[in-house]
Amino acid sequence: MGVSDRIKALADMIAASPIAAVVSDPRLKDNPIVDCNQAFVDLTGYSRGEIIGRNCRFLAGPETEPDLTSLLRQGIVARRPVMVEIVNYKKDGKPFRNAVMVAPIFDATGELEYFLGSQVEVIQDASARANPRRKAALAEIEKLTPRQREALKKMASGKPNKQIAFDMNISERTVKMHIADALRALGAPTRADAIRLMVEAGL
Ligand SMILES: Cc1cc2nc3c(=O)[nH]c(=O)nc-3n(C[C@H](O)[C@H](O)[C@H](O)COP(=O)(O)O)c2cc1C
Numbered sequence: 144m145g146v147s148d149r150i151k152a153l154a155d156m157i158a159a160s161p162i163a164a165v166v167s168d169p170r171l172k173d174n175p176i177v178d179c180n181q182a183f184v185d186l187t188g189y190s191r192g193e194i195i196g197r198n199c200r201f202l203a204g205p206e207t208e209p210d211l212t213s214l215l216r217q218g219i220v221a222r223r224p225v226m227v228e229i230v231n232y233k234k235d236g237k238p239f240r241n242a243v244m245v246a247p248i249f250d251a252t253g254e255l256e257y258f259l260g261s262q263v264e265v266i267q268d269a270s271a272r273a274n275p276r277r278k279a280a281l282a283e284i285e286k287l288t289p290r291q292r293e294a295l296k297k298m299a300s301g302k303p304n305k306q307i308a309f310d311m312n313i314s315e316r317t318v319k320m321h322i323a324d325a326l327r328a329l330g331a332p333t334r335a336d337a338i339r340l341m342v343e344a345g346l
Contacts, residue, residue: 164182166257226343294321
């Protein structure tokens with residue numbers, strides 16, 4: 144894949160998602176955001192121009208829990224998907240509880256290429272947190288066939304189609320088909336939505 148194809152694939156991954164999402168480039172200094180979707184602009188109140196080029200920690204503030212920031216940092220360093228519900232701030236200074244998911248995306252040679260981040264404002268109070276989301280996500284994933292689930296699980300761990308094809312001993316075309324069918328079954332508009340669902344389900 145050439146550079147322009149990769150940029151297009153990246154934009155396609157989040158552009159059509161109704162869930163706020165960003166993509167960061169860990170090859171650049173301080174892992175800055177290189178793309179975000181309209182839902183992220185709507186959620187945070189910042190314009191695209193204020194977002195691109197910054198590390199995502201600009202959403203943190205005085206009440207942000209340091210132990211949760213630390214969990215995010217550890218996930219990023221270890222290159223594994225991580226999800227926390229952390230206090231963040233909108234541009235107008237209003238705090239909100241952000242169920243943020245960060246997941247690595249690897250290229251066909253196994254190199255870390257990007258991080259996908261997605262953000263959902265959590266309305267429930269502390270006692271109602273975490274479990275319902277996990278149950279709902281698991282119920283959704285029950286709709287998939289075992290092969291679809293396997294392909295999606297590998298996708299959510301950041302593997303490119305080529306690697307998934309190799310792991311499952313099927314063609315890349317079949318991988319794409321399984322993933323497209325899975326997205327349809329889940330009603331997930333983009334790969335980013337499906338990755339988020341898998342991480343929410345703890346798979
Ligand atoms: C793609 C991506 C999205 C992120 N989204 C958020 C977010 O929405 N809110 C947040 O508080 N941190 C988010 N982070 C985490 C921060 O960017 C940063 O990694 C974290 O604050 C820990 O690093 P620090 O201790 O250097 O600040 C995200 C990270 C990445 C890579």
